[in-house]
Amino acid sequence: MEQVTDRIWTETKVRGCNPSFVLTSRGPVMIDTPQLPSKAVEWRDLVEGHGPIQYLINTEHHVDHIFGNYWFKGRTTIVHHQGVHERFMTVFPELDPFAYAMEAIPTDDPSGGALVPERSAYYAAMGTADIVFNGDVTLKVGDRTFNLLWTPGHTPGQIAVYVPEERTVFTGDTIFSECTTWLMTSDVDQWIAALDRIRALDIEHVVPGHGPVQPVSYLARQRAFLLEWKSAVAAAVADGLSREETIARVNFASRYPVDIGQEYMMEYIQERNAGALYDKFTAPTSTTYPAKEPPKA
Numbered sequence: 343m344e345q346v347t348d349r350i351w352t353e354t355k356v357r358g359c360n361p362s363f364v365l366t367s368r369g370p371v372m373i374d375t376p377q378l379p380s381k382a383v384e385w386r387d388l389v390e391g392h393g394p395i396q397y398l399i400n401t402e403h404h405v406d407h408i409f410g411n412y413w414f415k416g417r418t419t420i421v422h423h424q425g426v427h428e429r430f431m432t433v434f435p436e437l438d439p440f441a442y443a444m445e446a447i448p449t450d451d452p453s454g455g456a457l458v459p460e461r462s463a464y465y466a467a468m469g470t471a472d473i474v475f476n477g478d479v480t481l482k483v484g485d486r487t488f489n490l491l492w493t494p495g496h497t498p499g500q501i502a503v504y505v506p507e508e509r510t511v512f513t514g515d516t517i518f519s520e521c522t523t524w525l526m527t528s529d530v531d532q533w534i535a536a537l538d539r540i541r542a543l544d545i546e547h548v549v550p551g552h553g554p555v556q557p558v559s560y561l562a563r564q565r566a567f568l569l570e571w572k573s574a575v576a577a578a579v580a581d582g583l584s585r586e587e588t589i590a591r592v593n594f595a596s597r598y599p600v601d602i603g604q605e606y607m608m609e610y611i612q613e614r615n616a617g618a619l620y621d622k623f624t625a626p627t628s629t630t631y632p633a634k635e636p637p638k639a
Protein backbone atom coordinates (compact mmCIF):
# COMPACT_ATOMS: atom_id res chain seq x y z
CA MET A 343 0.00 0.00 0.00
CA GLU A 344 1.14 3.48 -0.84
CA GLN A 345 0.60 6.69 1.14
CA VAL A 346 -0.38 9.54 -1.19
CA THR A 347 -0.90 12.33 1.38
CA ASP A 348 -1.11 12.47 5.21
CA ARG A 349 -4.68 11.18 4.92
CA ILE A 350 -4.77 9.06 1.78
CA TRP A 351 -3.64 5.52 1.00
CA THR A 352 -4.02 3.47 -2.16
CA GLU A 353 -2.96 0.08 -3.54
CA THR A 354 -1.72 0.15 -7.13
CA LYS A 355 0.16 -3.14 -7.33
CA VAL A 356 -2.47 -5.85 -6.96
CA ARG A 357 -4.74 -7.34 -9.64
CA GLY A 358 -7.97 -5.35 -9.83
CA CYS A 359 -8.51 -1.62 -9.44
CA ASN A 360 -6.67 0.74 -7.10
CA PRO A 361 -8.71 0.54 -3.87
CA SER A 362 -8.11 3.60 -1.69
CA PHE A 363 -9.13 5.20 1.56
CA VAL A 364 -9.16 8.69 3.05
CA LEU A 365 -8.85 9.12 6.81
CA THR A 366 -11.18 11.84 8.13
CA SER A 367 -11.57 13.07 11.72
CA ARG A 368 -14.69 10.85 11.88
CA GLY A 369 -13.08 7.74 10.44
CA PRO A 370 -12.06 6.32 7.07
CA VAL A 371 -13.91 6.59 3.76
CA MET A 372 -13.22 3.85 1.17
CA ILE A 373 -13.12 4.37 -2.57
CA ASP A 374 -13.61 1.14 -4.56
CA THR A 375 -12.85 -2.32 -3.18
CA PRO A 376 -10.20 -4.94 -3.93
CA GLN A 377 -11.38 -7.48 -6.50
CA LEU A 378 -9.50 -10.41 -4.94
CA PRO A 379 -11.44 -11.81 -1.95
CA SER A 380 -8.50 -12.24 0.43
CA LYS A 381 -7.32 -8.69 -0.38
CA ALA A 382 -10.85 -7.38 0.26
CA VAL A 383 -10.89 -8.96 3.72
CA GLU A 384 -7.33 -7.83 4.43
CA TRP A 385 -8.20 -4.25 3.41
CA ARG A 386 -11.42 -4.23 5.38
CA ASP A 387 -9.60 -5.26 8.58
CA LEU A 388 -6.79 -2.79 7.96
CA VAL A 389 -9.09 0.17 7.20
CA GLU A 390 -11.41 -0.65 10.10
CA GLY A 391 -8.30 -0.49 12.29
CA HIS A 392 -8.61 3.31 11.80
CA GLY A 393 -12.24 3.30 12.95
CA PRO A 394 -15.60 2.34 11.48
CA ILE A 395 -15.72 2.95 7.72
CA GLN A 396 -18.01 5.96 7.25
CA TYR A 397 -18.77 5.43 3.57
CA LEU A 398 -17.80 3.15 0.70
CA ILE A 399 -17.99 4.89 -2.67
CA ASN A 400 -17.54 3.04 -5.99
CA THR A 401 -16.30 5.02 -9.00
CA GLU A 402 -17.89 2.68 -11.61
CA HIS A 403 -19.79 -0.59 -12.03
CA HIS A 404 -16.98 -2.67 -13.59
CA VAL A 405 -16.30 -5.83 -11.65
CA ASP A 406 -12.71 -4.96 -10.75
CA HIS A 407 -14.04 -1.97 -8.74
CA ILE A 408 -17.04 -3.55 -7.02
CA PHE A 409 -16.60 -7.30 -6.57
CA GLY A 410 -15.06 -6.80 -3.11
CA ASN A 411 -18.12 -4.86 -1.86
CA TYR A 412 -19.55 -8.18 -0.66
CA TRP A 413 -17.06 -8.21 2.21
CA PHE A 414 -18.06 -4.67 3.29
CA LYS A 415 -21.84 -5.09 3.11
CA GLY A 416 -23.57 -4.14 6.37
CA ARG A 417 -20.41 -2.61 7.85
CA THR A 418 -20.58 0.80 6.18
CA THR A 419 -22.86 3.00 4.08
CA ILE A 420 -22.43 2.29 0.36
CA VAL A 421 -22.90 5.22 -2.04
CA HIS A 422 -23.44 4.85 -5.81
CA HIS A 423 -24.33 6.98 -8.77
CA GLN A 424 -27.57 5.84 -10.41
CA GLY A 425 -25.55 4.59 -13.38
CA VAL A 426 -23.47 2.33 -11.12
CA HIS A 427 -26.55 1.15 -9.25
CA GLU A 428 -28.37 0.16 -12.45
CA ARG A 429 -25.45 -1.92 -13.71
CA PHE A 430 -24.15 -3.36 -10.44
CA MET A 431 -23.06 -7.01 -11.05
CA THR A 432 -25.45 -7.15 -14.03
CA VAL A 433 -24.67 -9.93 -16.50
CA PHE A 434 -24.23 -8.35 -19.95
CA PRO A 435 -23.87 -10.30 -23.21
CA GLU A 436 -20.19 -9.36 -23.33
CA LEU A 437 -19.39 -10.14 -19.69
CA ASP A 438 -20.66 -12.18 -16.75
CA PRO A 439 -19.09 -10.27 -13.84
CA PHE A 440 -19.26 -13.13 -11.34
CA ALA A 441 -17.60 -15.57 -13.73
CA TYR A 442 -15.02 -12.94 -14.66
CA ALA A 443 -14.12 -12.34 -11.00
CA MET A 444 -13.87 -16.08 -10.35
CA GLU A 445 -11.49 -16.45 -13.31
CA ALA A 446 -8.83 -14.55 -11.33
CA ILE A 447 -9.00 -16.76 -8.24
CA PRO A 448 -6.91 -19.83 -9.23
CA THR A 449 -3.98 -17.75 -10.45
CA ASP A 450 -4.07 -14.64 -8.26
CA ASP A 451 -5.83 -15.59 -5.04
CA PRO A 452 -6.06 -19.38 -4.60
CA SER A 453 -6.74 -19.16 -0.86
CA GLY A 454 -9.46 -16.54 -1.50
CA GLY A 455 -11.70 -19.05 -3.26
CA ALA A 456 -12.96 -20.33 0.09
CA LEU A 457 -14.20 -16.82 0.97
CA VAL A 458 -16.59 -16.63 -2.00
CA PRO A 459 -20.05 -18.15 -1.50
CA GLU A 460 -21.90 -19.73 -4.39
CA ARG A 461 -23.40 -17.34 -6.93
CA SER A 462 -26.90 -16.91 -5.50
CA ALA A 463 -25.60 -16.28 -1.97
CA TYR A 464 -23.13 -13.76 -3.34
CA TYR A 465 -25.87 -11.96 -5.29
CA ALA A 466 -28.07 -11.86 -2.18
CA ALA A 467 -25.49 -9.75 -0.26
CA MET A 468 -23.21 -8.29 -2.90
CA GLY A 469 -22.92 -4.77 -1.53
CA THR A 470 -25.38 -2.70 -3.54
CA ALA A 471 -25.96 0.93 -2.60
CA ASP A 472 -27.53 2.25 0.58
CA ILE A 473 -27.62 5.70 -1.05
CA VAL A 474 -28.11 6.30 -4.81
CA PHE A 475 -27.65 9.75 -6.36
CA ASN A 476 -27.93 11.46 -9.74
CA GLY A 477 -25.65 14.20 -11.03
CA ASP A 478 -23.12 15.26 -8.38
CA VAL A 479 -23.25 14.99 -4.60
CA THR A 480 -21.06 16.29 -1.77
CA LEU A 481 -20.41 14.38 1.45
CA LYS A 482 -18.98 16.27 4.42
CA VAL A 483 -17.30 13.69 6.61
CA GLY A 484 -15.61 15.13 9.69
CA ASP A 485 -12.85 17.45 8.51
CA ARG A 486 -12.80 16.29 4.88
CA THR A 487 -15.05 16.92 1.88
CA PHE A 488 -15.91 14.39 -0.82
CA ASN A 489 -17.19 15.87 -4.06
CA LEU A 490 -18.66 13.01 -6.09
CA LEU A 491 -18.61 14.37 -9.61
CA TRP A 492 -20.50 12.66 -12.42
CA THR A 493 -17.91 12.17 -15.17
CA PRO A 494 -19.49 9.70 -17.64
CA GLY A 495 -17.51 8.33 -20.56
CA HIS A 496 -15.60 5.21 -19.57
CA THR A 497 -18.93 4.02 -18.11
CA PRO A 498 -22.30 5.80 -17.96
CA GLY A 499 -22.27 6.04 -14.16
CA GLN A 500 -18.61 6.99 -13.85
CA ILE A 501 -17.71 9.38 -11.03
CA ALA A 502 -14.59 11.16 -9.85
CA VAL A 503 -14.13 11.65 -6.11
CA TYR A 504 -12.50 14.99 -5.39
CA VAL A 505 -11.14 15.72 -1.92
CA PRO A 506 -10.19 19.42 -2.03
CA GLU A 507 -8.41 19.50 1.36
CA GLU A 508 -5.98 16.89 -0.01
CA ARG A 509 -5.87 18.36 -3.52
CA THR A 510 -6.52 14.80 -4.72
CA VAL A 511 -8.97 13.26 -7.17
CA PHE A 512 -9.83 9.57 -7.52
CA THR A 513 -10.83 9.09 -11.14
CA GLY A 514 -11.64 5.39 -11.45
CA ASP A 515 -10.96 4.28 -15.01
CA THR A 516 -11.25 7.75 -16.47
CA ILE A 517 -7.47 7.35 -16.07
CA PHE A 518 -5.52 4.20 -16.99
CA SER A 519 -2.07 5.13 -15.74
CA GLU A 520 0.79 3.59 -17.74
CA CYS A 521 -1.39 0.63 -18.68
CA THR A 522 -3.62 0.06 -21.66
CA THR A 523 -7.05 1.67 -21.91
CA TRP A 524 -10.26 -0.36 -22.14
CA LEU A 525 -12.71 1.66 -24.20
CA MET A 526 -14.93 -0.91 -25.87
CA THR A 527 -18.10 -0.14 -23.87
CA SER A 528 -17.30 3.56 -23.49
CA ASP A 529 -18.35 6.84 -25.00
CA VAL A 530 -14.99 8.37 -25.86
CA ASP A 531 -16.34 11.88 -26.53
CA GLN A 532 -17.93 12.04 -23.11
CA TRP A 533 -14.74 10.61 -21.64
CA ILE A 534 -12.70 13.49 -23.09
CA ALA A 535 -15.21 15.97 -21.62
CA ALA A 536 -14.78 14.22 -18.27
CA LEU A 537 -11.02 14.76 -18.44
CA ASP A 538 -11.62 18.46 -19.05
CA ARG A 539 -13.92 18.67 -16.05
CA ILE A 540 -11.31 17.01 -13.82
CA ARG A 541 -8.55 19.22 -15.19
CA ALA A 542 -10.44 22.31 -13.96
CA LEU A 543 -10.15 21.15 -10.32
CA ASP A 544 -7.40 22.33 -7.98
CA ILE A 545 -5.43 19.08 -7.78
CA GLU A 546 -1.95 17.80 -7.14
CA HIS A 547 -2.52 14.03 -7.04
CA VAL A 548 -4.50 11.94 -9.51
CA VAL A 549 -5.30 8.47 -8.16
CA PRO A 550 -6.23 6.47 -11.29
CA GLY A 551 -8.38 3.38 -11.60
CA HIS A 552 -5.28 1.39 -12.55
CA GLY A 553 -1.54 1.99 -12.41
CA PRO A 554 0.61 4.47 -10.49
CA VAL A 555 -0.55 7.75 -8.94
CA GLN A 556 0.10 10.67 -11.28
CA PRO A 557 0.42 14.45 -11.28
CA VAL A 558 -2.32 16.44 -13.01
CA SER A 559 -0.32 16.49 -16.25
CA TYR A 560 -1.28 12.85 -16.86
CA LEU A 561 -4.83 13.94 -17.77
CA ALA A 562 -3.39 15.24 -21.06
CA ARG A 563 -1.65 11.91 -21.67
CA GLN A 564 -4.93 10.02 -21.29
CA ARG A 565 -6.71 12.42 -23.60
CA ALA A 566 -3.99 12.08 -26.23
CA PHE A 567 -4.29 8.28 -26.18
CA LEU A 568 -8.08 8.39 -26.55
CA LEU A 569 -7.71 10.80 -29.47
CA GLU A 570 -5.08 8.56 -31.07
CA TRP A 571 -7.50 5.62 -30.92
CA LYS A 572 -10.30 7.68 -32.41
CA SER A 573 -8.11 9.16 -35.10
CA ALA A 574 -6.58 5.83 -36.16
CA VAL A 575 -9.97 4.12 -36.49
CA ALA A 576 -11.50 7.16 -38.22
CA ALA A 577 -8.65 7.04 -40.77
CA ALA A 578 -9.23 3.32 -41.37
CA VAL A 579 -12.93 3.98 -42.00
CA ALA A 580 -12.04 6.83 -44.35
CA ASP A 581 -9.70 4.49 -46.22
CA GLY A 582 -12.63 2.12 -46.79
CA LEU A 583 -11.29 -0.69 -44.60
CA SER A 584 -13.64 -3.40 -43.38
CA ARG A 585 -14.14 -4.08 -39.68
CA GLU A 586 -11.62 -6.95 -39.82
CA GLU A 587 -9.10 -4.86 -41.74
CA THR A 588 -9.50 -2.02 -39.25
CA ILE A 589 -8.83 -4.38 -36.34
CA ALA A 590 -5.78 -5.72 -38.15
CA ARG A 591 -4.40 -2.22 -38.78
CA VAL A 592 -5.25 -0.37 -35.56
CA ASN A 593 -3.43 -1.92 -32.64
CA PHE A 594 -1.74 -0.11 -29.76
CA ALA A 595 -0.46 -3.22 -27.96
CA SER A 596 3.11 -1.94 -28.03
CA ARG A 597 2.23 1.34 -26.29
CA TYR A 598 1.25 0.24 -22.78
CA PRO A 599 1.11 -3.14 -21.02
CA VAL A 600 -2.18 -4.49 -19.65
CA ASP A 601 -2.60 -3.84 -15.93
CA ILE A 602 -1.35 -6.47 -13.45
CA GLY A 603 -2.63 -10.02 -13.83
CA GLN A 604 -4.48 -9.50 -17.12
CA GLU A 605 -1.59 -9.60 -19.57
CA TYR A 606 -3.38 -12.42 -21.42
CA MET A 607 -6.17 -9.96 -22.33
CA MET A 608 -4.04 -7.74 -24.58
CA GLU A 609 -5.32 -8.87 -27.98
CA TYR A 610 -8.90 -9.10 -26.69
CA ILE A 611 -8.69 -5.43 -25.63
CA GLN A 612 -7.07 -4.26 -28.87
CA GLU A 613 -9.63 -6.05 -31.04
CA ARG A 614 -12.62 -4.86 -29.08
CA ASN A 615 -11.40 -1.28 -28.75
CA ALA A 616 -10.90 -1.02 -32.52
CA GLY A 617 -14.12 -2.91 -33.29
CA ALA A 618 -16.23 -0.75 -30.97
CA LEU A 619 -14.94 2.49 -32.52
CA TYR A 620 -15.42 1.05 -36.03
CA ASP A 621 -19.03 0.17 -35.20
CA LYS A 622 -19.61 3.65 -33.82
CA PHE A 623 -18.09 5.42 -36.81
CA THR A 624 -20.00 3.32 -39.34
CA ALA A 625 -23.37 3.18 -37.54
CA PRO A 626 -26.24 4.71 -39.54
CA THR A 627 -27.19 6.85 -36.52
CA SER A 628 -25.23 8.08 -33.54
CA THR A 629 -24.64 5.40 -30.92
CA THR A 630 -23.60 7.91 -28.28
CA TYR A 631 -25.54 7.07 -25.17
CA PRO A 632 -27.56 10.01 -23.96
CA ALA A 633 -26.07 11.97 -21.08
CA LYS A 634 -29.24 12.13 -19.10
CA GLU A 635 -29.87 15.31 -17.16
CA PRO A 636 -30.19 14.66 -13.45
CA PRO A 637 -33.84 14.98 -12.41
CA LYS A 638 -34.77 18.40 -11.07
CA ALA A 639 -35.19 18.46 -7.31
Ligand SMILES: [Zn+2]
Pocket residue numbers: 358359404406407515551552
Ligand atom coordinates in the same frame (compact mmCIF):
# COMPACT_ATOMS: atom_id res chain seq x y z
ZN1 LIG B 1 -11.02 -0.86 -13.78
